[in-house]
Amino acid sequence: MISTTLNLIYFWMRCSNPEINRWTWESAISKYATVGRLFNTELKNQSDEVAAERACDEMDDFIKKIGLWISLEDKDVSESDLKAIVDDSMNIPNYTFHPKLADLKDIDELVKKSYRK
Numbered sequence: 001m002i003s004t005t006l007n008l009i010y011f012w013m014r015c016s017n018p019e020i021n022r023w024t025w026e027s028a029i030s031k032y033a034t035v036g037r038l039f040n041t042e043l044k045n046q047s048d049e050v051a052a053e054r055a056c057d058e059m060d061d062f063i064k065k066i067g068l069w070i071s072l073e074d075k076d077v078s079e080s081d082l083k084a085i086v087d088d089s090m091n092i093p094n095y096t097f098h099p100k101l102a103d104l105k106d107i108d109e110l111v112k113k114s115y116r117k
Helices: 004-013 018-027 028-038 041-045 048-065 079-088 104-115
Strands: none
Touching: 004 104, 018 028, 018 048, 018 079, 018 104, 028 041, 041 048
16 A cells, blocks of 8 residues: 555646646556545545546646645746757656657647646
8 A cells, every 4th residue: 555655646746737737647546546536535436537637626726725836937047048948858767758759749738837836
């Protein structure tokens, strides 16, 4: 149980960006459903699809509760830096471990949505 929990926490940490969660959950329904049920036991009787989608809201609520609801703008990232972030994102060696692979267009949209909350 401990290793399963640690794996789920690691999965959650990799996917803790609200925009990325909403973009990803359908590609990792089982994992998102488990995370959703960890945050909200009322989801135990819901289908995996419902629990997975609701996991996004549950993670948002948790991120807000612990004070990590932070945008790129909040971290003083300039809008003019967004293109460089997008262009550099494909150089990250482990991006292929994400449940859903993004192309540059996807990344551009996600970064722009993540800029301001």
